[in-house]
Structure formats: structure tokens, C-alpha cells
Amino acid sequence: MKKILVLLLAAVMCLGLAACGNSTTPTPSSSVEPVSTPESTPSEPAELSGKVTVYMPSPAGLADQIAAGFKAATGVEVEVFQGTTGEILARLEAEQANPVADVVILASWSDGLSMKNDGKIMSYTPANADKVVDGWIDSDSMLFGYSASAVGVIYNTTVIPELSADWSELGGEAYKGQLAIPDPEKSGACKDFVAGYVNANGWTDFEAMAANGMTVPGANKAALEAVTTGEVGILVAGVDYNAYSSIAKGEPLAIYYPAGGTVVNPRPAMILNTAPNVDNAKAFIDYLFSDEAQKMVASEYLLPGRSDVQCEGRTNLADIPQITCEWDKMMAIASESAAKINEICQ
Numbered sequence: 001m002k003k004i005l006v007l008l009l010a011a012v013m014c015l016g017l018a019a020c021g022n023s024t025t026p027t028p029s030s031s032v033e034p035v036s037t038p039e040s041t042p043s044e045p046a047e048l049s050g051k052v053t054v055y056m057p058s059p060a061g062l063a064d065q066i067a068a069g070f071k072a073a074t075g076v077e078v079e080v081f082q083g084t085t086g087e088i089l090a091r092l093e094a095e096q097a098n099p100v101a102d103v104v105i106l107a108s109w110s111d112g113l114s115m116k117n118d119g120k121i122m123s124y125t126p127a128n129a130d131k132v133v134d135g136w137i138d139s140d141s142m143l144f145g146y147s148a149s150a151v152g153v154i155y156n157t158t159v160i161p162e163l164s165a166d167w168s169e170l171g172g173e174a175y176k177g178q179l180a181i182p183d184p185e186k187s188g189a190c191k192d193f194v195a196g197y198v199n200a201n202g203w204t205d206f207e208a209m210a211a212n213g214m215t216v217p218g219a220n221k222a223a224l225e226a227v228t229t230g231e232v233g234i235l236v237a238g239v240d241y242n243a244y245s246s247i248a249k250g251e252p253l254a255i256y257y258p259a260g261g262t263v264v265n266p267r268p269a270m271i272l273n274t275a276p277n278v279d280n281a282k283a284f285i286d287y288l289f290s291d292e293a294q295k296m297v298a299s300e301y302l303l304p305g306r307s308d309v310q311c312e313g314r315t316n317l318a319d320i321p322q323i324t325c326e327w328d329k330m331m332a333i334a335s336e337s338a339a340k341i342n343e344i345c346q
Contacts, residue, residue, distance in 0.1 A: 051077040052280035055088045056105035057188070057267070058220070059241065062300040069296065070287045076280050084219050085111055085188030099274035102281040105146070105267055107239075108188025110195060110331040112143045112268030117331075121270040122278075127286040131306045133317070136266040145266025146288040146305040147297040150320050151193045151237040152257045154224065159233035166258045167197065170236060171208025178233040179214035180226050181345070184338035186219035189265050190237045191338045195330040196263040196323050198337050209236060210344040228253060244301035244314045257315070261323040264303065 052070075056063055060082060067078035081091065085107045092101065104121075106112050115121050116138070123141045126132075136145030153170075155163045160178070170179060184191040198206070217226040220239045227235040228251050243255040269288055271281045287293055294309040301314045310316055 048074045048076050048280055048283055050277055050280060051079055052102045052277050052284050053079045053081075053100055054103045054105065054284065055081045055083070055091065055101045056103075056269075057085055057088065057107045058082065059245070059300050059302075062296060062302070065296045065300075066288070066293055069292055070284055073287060073290075073292075074280075074283055076283070078284070084186045085191070086186040086219075099272065099276065101272055102275040102277045103269060103271055103284050105269045106188055107149065107265065107267055108192050108334075109143065109145070109266050109268055110192050110327060110334045111188055112270060113138070113327060113331045115270060116140070116142050120273055122273050122275075124271055124282055124285060126282075126289050128289040128306060131308050132289065133266070133305060133307045136305055143266075143268035143270055144285055144288070144305070146269045146285075146293070148264055148266045148303040148305070148317075149189050150240050150257065150262050150264045150303070151189055152240050152243070152255045152262060154227055154235040154238035154243045154253055154255045156227050156230050156233050156252055157254050158252045159230050163234065163254070164256060166260045167236075168201075168205045168208075168260065170234070171205060171212050173212075175212060175234060177213045179209055179212055179236055180217050180223055180232045180234070181209075181214055181236045181341065182220045182223040182238065183216050183218055184237075184341050185335075187223075187239065189239045189263075190220070191334055192265045192325075192330065193237045193263040194337045194341055195334040196325050199326060199329050199333065200323050201260075203340075206341065207344060210341075214345050216342055216345050240314070241301035248301075248313065257320050259321060261321045263325060264317065264320055264322055266305070267302075 063080050063082055067080055070076065070078055088104065088106060089111060092104065121142050125141055126144055129137060133145065137143065153163065182190040184194045214236065217223045220242055223235055224238060224242050224246065226232050228246060240255060243253055247253050269285055271285060275281045289306060294304045294306050297304045298309055298311045303311065303317050
């Protein structure tokens with residue numbers, strides 16, 4: 001029995017010594033050093049893939065060129081919906097519950113400002129922003145004027161060989177029954193011109209034109225067609241790039257910008273807050289200000305968004321007499337002014 005007790009005691013002592021040799025003192029959790037990780041460094045831009053959906057106005061040739069150029073540069077497919085500014089806004093309204101578009105381009109800066117005020121678009125700093133025409137990116141970098149149009153007086157030279165009348169003179173007897181205007185509820189460029197002109201000069205001149213029999217044949221294309229065919233001789237507030245394109249094709253048209261000034265309307269490109277493909281949308285905005293895309297803009301008789309790119313075959317920005325645009329005031333009256341044109345021209 002004594003021998004057994006001695007053996008048990010020896011075993012216990014051995015186990016105790018072994019435990020002491022293998023134990024460590026626990027470290028309080030509050031003093032545990034975090035595992036060090038290397039500092040993060042900016043990563044290379046992710047390779048783009050998939051698609052970008054863009055809603056944009058005419059000209060169709062420009063939309064096709066830009067889509068093809070962007071795909072060649074990035075591999076990203078471009079799905080384009082083309083329509084008037086009114087049609088684009090209506091489509092966005094219909095798709096509110098299930099957003100589709102990534103980038104929206106309008107022919108109306110005031111409508112772009114309305115989208116901004118409604119919280120529908122995001123801020124971004126595009127490539128080549130330092131080369132953009134002054135004022136063609138808004139103060140919060142949400143609207144990007146990648147191109148612009150202006151409206152002028154377009155006339156059929158077989159009906160009226162020469163014309164240089166100012167806006168205020170078009171209500172005169174000499175032009176009775178010869179006037180048309182694009183529908184400003186469909187044409188963003190005409191809408192902004194009407195708002196800008198009314199803001200600066202009131203309604204007197206438009207009311208005189210309406211009394212002179214001015215008609216509203218439809219959006220820009222239909223309105224220009226009315227003058228091209230000689231149905232009327234003069235298009236008031238016709239979009240300039242359409243005129244230059246038609247003249248280049250041999251149509252009997254001429255265009256000038258009245259001395260009283262016109263509205264040069266930057267065409268805002270915007271990234272929607274609901275964009276399903278944000279990275280692709282940002283890359284698309286960058287592409288719009290690339291050398292390649294800006295040359296495409298100029299080739300379609302639009303004014304380029306970059307100040308270092310000039311046009312051939314049309315009047316450049318510096319040579320267009322302009323109305324001073326107070327965009328906030330114009331935005332506030334644009335829709336009601338557009339509706340009033342249709343009312344007084346019935």
C-alpha cells in the first residue's frame with residue numbers, strides 16, 4: 001500500500017511540473033497588438049465590361065459614332081435611346097420604378113438643372129475638365145456640357161433670297177404668314193431660347209410674331225422640313241446644327257444669328273444616381289471630352305464642349321451674339337413659357 005501511494009505521489013508531481021513548463025501568462029485583450037497590414041495604395045482602374053445605357057438627343061449620326069468609338073476604346077457595349085428632350089424626360093418618368101439609363105444627355109441646360117434640383121444626378125469630375133468651355137460644367141460638377149447648339153433664323157433662299165431681320169422685326173408686315181417655330185415643349189434648345197428671350201425682353205416680340213401667323217409644325221425636324229419645302233419661308237429659333245447639315249447636303253437654306261442675341265445652349269451629359277453601371281457611366285463621360293469624341297461633335301456641326309476644339313463649316317462660339325443667360329430664372333419660367341408659345345400660336 002505504501003508503495004502504491006509513493007507511485008501516485010510521484011505521478012502527480014510529474015504532471016504538475018509538465019504543466020508549469022508548458023503554460024504562458026495570458027495577455028489582457030486590451031493590450032493585444034493589431035495585426036499589421038500594408039498601407040493601401042491606389043489601385044489601377046478596374047477593367048471595364050458589360051454595357052452602358054445612354055439616352056441622348058439627335059443627331060443620330062453623332063450618337064452612332066460616339067457609341068462605336070467608346071466600344072472600341074473600352075470594350076463596353078453602348079445601348080442608346082434617341083429622342084427629343086421631351087421624349088427622353090417622359091421615358092425617365094415612366095421608368096422611375098425600374099431605372100434603366102446610366103447617362104442622360106439633354107438638349108436643354110435648364111432641364112438638366114431641374115434634374116439636379118430634384119436630386120436625380122451625381123457629381124463627378126470628368127477627364128479634360130480644365131479644357132471645357134467656361135461655365136459648361138456647373139458649380140457642383142453634375143452637368144457636363146460636352147457640346148452645344150444655338151438657335152438662329154433659318155430661311156429658304158428660294159422664298160426669301162436675303163434676310164437679316166432682328167427678332168423684334170419678324171413681327172412686321174413683310175413677314176406675315178412666313179413664320180414657323182419649333183415646338184418648345186419638344187425641342188429643348190427652342191425651350192431654353194424662349195425662356196432666355198422672355199427673361200431678357202418680355203413677350204412683346206413673340207406676341208407680334210404669333211399675330212403675324214407664326215405656326216408650330218412640330219419638333220425641330222418637322223419645323224425645319226416646313227421651311228425646306230417652302231411651306232413657310234422663315235424658321236424662328238431653328239437649331240443651328242440642323243441648318244448647317246442641310247445646307248451641306250445642298251438644301252436651299254441659310255442661317256444667321258440676329259443682332260439681338262441668341263441662347264447658346266450647352267447640352268448637359270449627366271450620370272443618374274440610379275445608374276446600374278456607374279463605372280461605365282463615368283468612363284463614358286470621360287470619353288465625351290476626349291480628342292476623338294470632340295472631333296466627332298464638331299463634324300456634326302455642333303459646338304464642341306472643349307475650348308481648344310474649333311469647327312469648320314459653321315460659325316464658332318466666339319462669333320455668335322448671345323443673350324446673357326440667367327439660368328436659374330430661365331429654369332423657373334421655361335416650361336410655362338414653352339406652353340404659352342403653343343397657346344398664342346394656335
